[in-house]
Amino acid sequence: MGKILLVEDNQMNRDMLSRRLRRKGFEVLLATDGQDGVSMARSDAPDLILMDMSLPTMDGWTAARLLKSETATCTIPIIALTAHAMHGDRDKALDAGCDEYETKPVNLARLLRKIEALTQKGDRVAT
Amino acid sequence: MFQKLKARLRYRLDDVFVRSPSSQFFLLVLLSIVVVLLGMTAYFFGLFSPQNADVDGIGRKIDSGLWDSLWWSLKHMLDPGFFEENYGATTPVAVISLLIAIMGMVIFGILIGFISTSMETRLASLQRGNSAVIETGHVLILGWSNKILLILRLLARTRAGLRVVVLARPEIAHMQESLRAAGILSLPIKVILRSGLPSNILELRRVAFEHARSIIVLAASTRESESSGRDVEAIKTAMLLSSFQDWRGSKPVLVSEINHKQNVAIARIAGRNEISIVSSSEVISKIIVQAARQSGLSFVYSEILSSAGNSICVTRVPNCIGRRFGDIQYGFSDSIPIGISWQQEENGVVRYVAGLNPEPDYTLDPDDQLVLLSRTGRVQYDERVKPHVTRIARSGKHEKRPLNRILLLGFNDDVYDILNEFDGHLAAGTRIDLVSNYLEEDATARLERHTPRPFRNIRISFRQGDTVSAAFLRSLDVSSYDCIITLADESNDDDPDARNIMVLLLLTDILRSGPAAHNVHVVSEMHDPRNRELVTRTVANEIIVSPEIVSMQLSQISQQPVLESIYRELLSAGGIEICLKSAGSYVEMHQPCTFSDLQCSAQEKMEIAVGVRIAAPAGRIENEHGVQLNPRRDMVWRFGPGDDVVVLAQEIYD
Numbered sequence: 207m208g209k210i211l212l213v214e215d216n217q218m219n220r221d222m223l224s225r226r227l228r229r230k231g232f233e234v235l236l237a238t239d240g241q242d243g244v245s246m247a248r249s250d251a252p253d254l255i256l257m258d259m260s261l262p263t264m265d266g267w268t269a270a271r272l273l274k275s276e277t278a279t280c281t282i283p284i285i286a287l288t289a290h291a292m293h294g295d296r297d298k299a300l301d302a303g304c305d306e307y308e309t310k311p312v313n314l315a316r317l318l319r320k321i322e323a324l325t326q327k328g329d330r331v332a333t
Numbered sequence: 334m335f336q337k338l339k340a341r342l343r344y345r346l347d348d349v350f351v352r353s354p355s356s357q358f359f360l361l362v363l364l365s366i367v368v369v370l371l372g373m374t375a376y377f378f379g380l381f382s383p384q385n386a387d388v389d390g391i392g393r394k395i396d397s398g399l400w401d402s403l404w405w406s407l408k409h410m411l412d413p414g415f416f417e418e419n420y421g422a423t424t425p426v427a428v429i430s431l432l433i434a435i436m437g438m439v440i441f442g443i444l445i446g447f448i449s450t451s452m453e454t455r456l457a458s459l460q461r462g463n464s465a466v467i468e469t470g471h472v473l474i475l476g477w478s479n480k481i482l483l484i485l486r487l488l489a490r491t492r493a494g495l496r497v498v499v500l501a502r503p504e505i506a507h508m509q510e511s512l513r514a515a516g517i518l519s520l521p522i523k524v525i526l527r528s529g530l531p532s533n534i535l536e537l538r539r540v541a542f543e544h545a546r547s548i549i550v551l552a553a554s555t556r557e558s559e560s561s562g563r564d565v566e567a568i569k570t571a572m573l574l575s576s577f578q579d580w581r582g583s584k585p586v587l588v589s590e591i592n593h594k595q596n597v598a599i600a601r602i603a604g605r606n607e608i609s610i611v612s613s614s615e616v617i618s619k620i621i622v623q624a625a626r627q628s629g630l631s632f633v634y635s636e637i638l639s640s641a642g643n644s645i646c647v648t649r650v651p652n653c654i655g656r657r658f659g660d661i662q663y664g665f666s667d668s669i670p671i672g673i674s675w676q677q678e679e680n681g682v683v684r685y686v687a688g689l690n691p692e693p694d695y696t697l698d699p700d701d702q703l704v705l706l707s708r709t710g711r712v713q714y715d716e717r718v719k720p721h722v723t724r725i726a727r728s729g730k731h732e733k734r735p736l737n738r739i740l741l742l743g744f745n746d747d748v749y750d751i752l753n754e755f756d757g758h759l760a761a762g763t764r765i766d767l768v769s770n771y772l773e774e775d776a777t778a779r780l781e782r783h784t785p786r787p788f789r790n791i792r793i794s795f796r797q798g799d800t801v802s803a804a805f806l807r808s809l810d811v812s813s814y815d816c817i818i819t820l821a822d823e824s825n826d827d828d829p830d831a832r833n834i835m836v837l838l839l840l841t842d843i844l845r846s847g848p849a850a851h852n853v854h855v856v857s858e859m860h861d862p863r864n865r866e867l868v869t870r871t872v873a874n875e876i877i878v879s880p881e882i883v884s885m886q887l888s889q890i891s892q893q894p895v896l897e898s899i900y901r902e903l904l905s906a907g908g909i910e911i912c913l914k915s916a917g918s919y920v921e922m923h924q925p926c927t928f929s930d931l932q933c934s935a936q937e938k939m940e941i942a943v944g945v946r947i948a949a950p951a952g953r954i955e956n957e958h959g960v961q962l963n964p965r966r967d968m969v970w971r972f973g974p975g976d977d978v979v980v981l982a983q984e985i986y987d
Contacts, residue, residue, distance in 0.1 A: 218902045218909065221677065222688030226695070311692055311939045311983045 208253035208325055209233045213243035213269065214287070215261050219310065223256070226314055240264030244272055247279050253325055256308075256317075259288040259299060267302040274303030283324035287312065357447060365410065365440055372406025372433040373399070378425035380405065385426060390418030410437035462505045462527035466498050469544040469581075472891065475531035475570055476551030477501035477508065479860070480590070482515040483884035484549065489520035490641070491892065498525045500540045501551075532569035534577075543581045547891040548574060550589035552613065564596040571610075572603040588890045588897070590883060594618075594750050595783070606682055609890050609897040613883040617858070618750035619904035620882055622758055624856045624875040625816045626736060627913045629946045631856070631875035632960045633979055634911075638885035642708065643962045647674045647687070647895050649702045652716050659693025662932050662941070664718040665705070669932075669943050669963050671981050672704035673697065674895050685895035689902055689909040690981045693936050704899060706943050708963050721929040725937060728917035734854070737763055740814040742800045742836055743822030744769035744776065745829070747858075747879070749783040751818075756788045768796045768809065770824035801835040803842070811840060812847040819857045821879065830864045833857060837871040844872050874958070910984045913946055916972035925969045931978055940982040948975030 210232045214220040224234040235250055237243040240261045247255060255273070259266035266286060273279040285306040286299035296307045306320045379385065381397045390408075395401050409415050413434035419427055458464060472488060472495060474481060481499065488495055501508065508526045512518050529536035531550070542548060552567040571589045587608040591600045594615045601610055624631040636642040653661045653670075661670055672689035675698075687704055697703075705712060736759060741748070744767070755765060769776060776795040798805045800822065811817060819836045821829035837857055844853055857873040859865060862881050869876075890897050902908050919934040919942070920926045928942070935942035944962035947970075962979065970976075 216902075216905075216908045218686075218688055218898065221686045222691060225675065225677075225688070229698070311690060313694075313939075314692055315694060 208321075209235065209250070210321070211235045211237060211243065211246055211250065211252035211255045213237045213240065213255065213261065213266070214258040215239060216258070219258070223312060230314075230318065238262075240266060240269035244269050244279075247273055247282060248276070251278075252282060254321055255282055255284045257284050257286055257304065259286055259295075267298065270299070270302040270304050285317070285320055285324070361440065361443060361447065364443075368410050368433060368436045368440065369403065369406045371436075372409060372429060373402045375405065375426050375429040376402040378429065379423055380426055382423065385422050388419055388422045388426075390415055390420075390430070391422065391426075406433060409433040410440070413438050462529070463539075465538075466525055466527065466540045468496055468498060468525070468541050470546045471496040471498050471525075471541070471544070473497075473540055473542055473545040473548045473585075474499045474551065475501070475537075475548065476553065476567065477503050478551050478554045478880075480551060480880045480884040480887070482511065482517060483862070483881050484888045485512075485517050485522065485524060486515075486520065487639070487885060487888040489517075489522040491888070493521040494523075496523045496525065498527065498540045498545070500527045500529050500531050500536060502528070502530065504528055532566055532573060534573060537573070542574075542585075543577070543579060545585045547586040547588070549887050549891050550574070550587075550608075551887075552590045552592045564591050564593060564600065567591055568596065568600050568603045571600055571608050575603065575605040575607045586891055586894050588887055588894065590887055593746065594753075606679075606684075609894050611883065611886050611890065611897070613879070614747045614750045616883055616886060616900075616904065617747050617877070617879040618754045620877055621747075621751055621818060621856060621858060622754040623904065623910075624877060625739065625755075625818055625854065626734075626758060628734070628854055628874055629913050629958045629960050629977065629979075630911065631877050632958050633913075633944070633962065634882070636960070636962055637706070638882060638889065643706050644710075644889070645671070645704060645896060645899060646707050646710055646712070647685070647702050647704050647893055648712050650712060650714050652714055653703060654697050654699050654701070656697055656716075657693060658691050658695040658697065659936050660720045661697070661703075661714065662936065663721045663929055664715045666713065666715070666966060667709050667963065668705040668707040668712050669941065670703050671706050671941055671943065672899070674702040674704050675700050687895050687899050687902075689899065690939070690941055690983065692939065704895075706963055721933045723930045723933045725919075725930075725934045726921040726924075727919060727934070728922040729915070730918050732915065734815070736760075736815050738814045738816075739763065739765045740809065740811060740817045741765060741767045741820065742769075742817065743820035743829075743833065743858075744771055744779075744824040745820055745822065748820065749780065751820075752780070752788065752791065752793065753784060756791045759790050761790045763791050765791050765793050766796060766809075766814075767793060768798050768800055769822065770797065770799070771795075772797050801832060801839065803839050806836075806839050806843060811843055812853060814853055816854045816856065819855070819873070821858045821860045830860050833859060834864060834867055837868050837873050841871040908983065909981060911943070912980055912982050912984065913977040914980055914982075916945070916970075916976040916978050917974075919978050920972060922973060923971050925971055927969055928964050928966055935978065935980050938982070940980040942978055942980050944979035945970065945972075946977040946979060948973070948977075 210227055212220060212224055212234055215238050220236060224236060227234050235246055235252060237246050241263045243257065257266045257270055270284050283305040285308055286304040287308055287310055288295055299307050305324055308317050308320060380391060380402055381393060385391050391405060392401055409430050410433050416430050416434040419430045474497060485497060488497060505526050505528050512524060517524060527540050550567050550570045552564050567589055574587050589600060589604065589608050589610055591597050591610055591612045592614060594612045597610055597612045604610060620631065620634055637644055672687055673691055674685050674687040676683055677686045773795045819833050822832050823829055840855065854874050855872045856875045857868060859876060859878045860880060862878045865876050865878055886900060903911055919931055931942040944960060945964060947959040949959055
């Protein structure tokens with residue numbers, strides 16, 4: 207199972223999603239704002255990033271753009287997490303460099319499918 | 334030389350006298366022995382000589398020597414009346430008996446004075462509450478404010494027979510009188526009062542803090558804390574409690590109130606994450622803002638936070654393990670599962686964390702506890718009940734009530750947090766007009782001092798004026814606002830509640846005589862719960878008794894610390910919130926439906942239905958504004974316009 211970086215400022219959402227992912231066997235790293243998320247992505251090289259978009263200090267869109275612009279982190283898949291259920295928000299997240307999009311509250315089965323698809327795609331690219 | 338010796342002796346005697354009563358008593362015994370020995374010297378002056386053979390007061394039954402002279406001396410010292418029985422004795426013996434009698438009287442005088450002073454000192458000490466408390470498993474309240482009476486009342490309601498120890502600065506007589514006047518002394522709890530400084534470890538030991546089951550630290554009341562350095566005492570106490578390691582038995586639940594939101598970060602550092610922090614200004618501002626946004630929400634929170642009716646509890650339900658969270662919703666007859674709680678280790682500290690509104694497909698683990706909204710606290714789950722399946726038909730979508738213009742009447746220390754909270758919840762461009770007794774420059778300076786960052790969404794304008802003047806209120810065109818909030822006004826010297834009541838009466842008159850009365854949502858903040866009844870017939874839709882809300886949270890968290898994170902989440906902008914949404918967005922209007930239908934429909938939207946609000950017919954005021962939380966499962970409704978479903982849902986604000 208892979209290493210996932212969860213960037214989420216809401217403590218309850220963070221606790222809940224990290225618990226569910228750990229129960230599925232993932233190693234979960236936690237960051238509480240965009241700045242922290244970028245730093246941890248650089249230092250810990252996760253297999254995938256789950257990024258809340260409305261974050262303090264540095265928002266998710268800026269953080270995603272920054273990560274995708276750097277050689278060391280540009281290959282890490284990013285799934286945007288937001289409660290915005292509008293098509294515009296999806297496009298905004300994808301424009302910022304996010305590879306996928308998931309609305310909150312998270313449907314875990316759907317999220318796991320997306321994680322699996324993105325990490326397998328990453329493996330194929332690597333090989 | 335002699336003077337020096339005399340001074341030294343006097344110094345030593347003074348030293349002995351100012352010491353404890355036992356050393357004074359020892360000195361008195363020593364003096365008595367010296368007097369008795371002096372009396373015994375009568376033996377050498379012919380006490381038992383033949384000339385004294387006929388004297389009644391001189392006994393010879395033992396040995397006519399040392400023991401008889403001891404008896405004679407002792408008898409004269411203890412009872413000066415015996416001097417009379419020495420009539421006819423030789424002169425030296427008569428003189429000695431006179432001297433012993435006089436000295437005996439002096440010693441007894443001192444003894445009586447000593448006993449009386451000791452008793453007085455003891456009584457004064459009891460009145461000051463200086464004696465040590467010998468209790469275990471008690472609730473300890475540190476500090477004194479207007480919230481303590483409510484906390485005691487809530488504790489009495491939840492746990493009859495509880496022993497509550499209060500350590501606070503005021504005199505015991507003052508505290509006792511406050512308890513008596515509030516009727517606390519007749520409640521089924523034992524309240525033990527001690528006067529002292531809660532941030533002093535010696536004082537804490539006096540109230541057996543290491544044996545307590547929970548400790549509640551109260552902040553000084555807002556006005557008082559202005560002068561005494563804002564929350565300093567509570568933060569010092571939090572620091573002391575978090576650094577203490579030598580707890581007898583399990584560590585007590587620690588919860589501390591902090592007046593001002595800006596001090597919360599310091600309090601958390603001081604409490605090393607081992608103390609639950611409740612910021613009163615934050616809690617009040619969140620409730621006021623939520624009540625302003627959604628009609629009826631203050632009644633939902635009042636019920637959840639109070640110990641009467643439904644409240645949140647966390648408990649393990651073994652026969653739910655292995656089942657999906659969505660499926661167990663229907664097996665509880667008097668509770669609604671709203672979340673889960675589990676133990677988690679963070680930075681070496683093991684704590685209970687909670688997650689609200691988990692996805693319906695979440696499977697419960699053996700270490701999961703359920704967070705429930707429960708009417709009775711006695712949770713019963715019937716595993717035979719199958720998940721409810723219904724055909725969901727909706728009549729429409731939920732439309733949020735517009736909130737573009739808000740009028741804030743009055744000014745107090747919670748204003749800054751209220752504005753910050755509005756900024757987090759409201760759309761960009763929302764206008765808030767703040768009217769108080771402060772000059773515009775003064776109010777602006779206060780706001781700049783307390784809210785360093787510019788607001789993102791709201792635009793604020795200040796106006797000085799007398800809010801209890803009908804002419805002034807009319808000039809504000811109050812009916813043009815979407816929402817009016819009347820705060821417990823501290824911008825002048827009047828009683829904040831009295832002023833607020835007058836404002837509400839004037840608003841009632843103005844709004845009821847105008848055409849737009851039904852459109853203006855009025856939220857009012859009170860300090861004294863007794864005033865709630867006085868304003869129920871005014872235009873106030875929501876009445877928030879701020880000390881009551883904070884007291885309820887403090888007492889609940891002191892019993893179940895995991896509730897801190899649950900309340901924080903429920904009241905914060907964004908994340909999981911309690912919302913009132915139009916019934917038509919869940920079921921078909923005017924068609925019969927049960928609560929299970931609502932639960933099923935809400936679940937499809939990833940929400941949890943927790944109650945309903947039935948709109949009152951025009952001109953009628955329903956109890957609790959028609960809010961029914963956790964309703965009976967056999968009830969059948971036909972919803973109409975204005976009826977709402979109370980749900981737990983993920984909300985987001987731009």
